[in-house]
Amino acid sequence: MMISKFLDPKNDYAFKRIFGTEKNKDILIHFLNDIFAHTTNPIEEVTFLNPSQDPKLAAERKSIVDVLCTDKEGNRFIVEMQVGHEKGFEKRAQYYAARAYINQRDKGIEYKDLKNVTFLAIVNFELFPENPSYICHHQVLDIKTHKRDLKDFSFSFIELPKFKDKKNQLKTLTQKWCYFFKKAPHTTEEDLKEIIGSDFIIRKAYDELDRFSWSKKDLQIYESVDMKISADKAIHDTFFEKGLEQGLEKGLEQGLEQGIKKTAQRMIQMGIKIETVSEVTGLTHQEIERLKKE
Structure with missing residues (x-):
């Protein structure tokens, strides 16, 4: 390909x-x-x-x-x-x-x-x-x-x-x-x-x-954003297909939050700066520091 x-x-x-x-x-x-x-x-x-x-x-x-x-x-x-x-x-x-x-x-x-x-x-x-x-x-x-x-x-x-x-x-x-x-x-x-x-x-x-x-680091950030988009879509599609009416909004919110955290952890493992992780995921510096300790 x-x-x-x-x-x-x-x-x-x-x-x-x-x-x-x-x-x-x-x-x-x-x-x-x-x-x-x-x-x-x-x-x-x-x-x-x-x-x-x-x-x-x-x-x-x-x-x-x-x-x-x-x-x-x-x-x-x-x-x-x-x-x-x-x-x-x-x-x-x-x-x-x-x-x-x-x-x-x-x-x-x-x-x-x-x-x-x-x-x-x-x-x-x-x-x-x-x-x-x-x-x-x-x-x-x-x-x-x-x-x-x-x-x-x-x-x-x-x-x-x-x-x-x-x-x-x-x-x-x-x-x-x-x-x-x-x-x-x-x-x-x-x-x-x-x-x-x-x-x-x-x-x-x-x-x-x-x-x-593009530099290798920039491409890694780009791919991390793509991963987050794919994760968000997969979570949304899963809930939609199951037809969950009650608690759907809450479930989506929890699922998206988990997807964001996983993306941030992946970026941290790549050695990407906290400022960039924050910009891509929307997490605060304090939230990212907590993820680094998990």
Whole structure:
């Protein structure tokens, strides 16, 4: 079996490496401008905000978003990759946006000066089954006039299972990005000539996924994240197949917690730094230290 040259951008570690680092800031800017081409003001610069520095977010393991950044006007963008189907994900999206909006007040910003919050999620499942479009944009509108008087929140979702275009059908940059997320591990160097064209930034995104340019340690972290995703899915499928209605939510929570701990222990055995284990699993440093003693 031939090893794929390009890794999977849906992997949380790979995703953050491409879209959440200073050296690849141009990729994030390009991506946001391509997805939000319908907006009037192109994004020229972004500043990353480290959510782990926010004690309110750090206290809630599931509130650590993949990418949180601002543009030069101070508008906030949350970019999230979600692989596994999560009940109530649309609720979580609104919660994240609300937290990002509220947290501006912690810096002493007056209400009149609060900036917009845009939430963008790339999901590997159908979130809105009745909507056939693979990308949708949601805003707050007046139900009679359809005017957008309340402009500070917007939500966009890319549902990868709905994206069916082949490589010879890719015309827009949005299509090319969706193909990137869905098909990168199955893409060859020869395919890129047909896919990329003159879009060198998307080419750079593919280059970041080149497994042969990754260090052994980075590949181990990538594989650990993959193991966690597989474990989570297996646990979910097991409970689902058994049809456990009572106690399902509690059982899933306990099972997922065990899967996270096993992933952390595996990473510890690989000699991976505590900071990285914490970032991948969401466990605190204290929890990881306890696992090391078990």
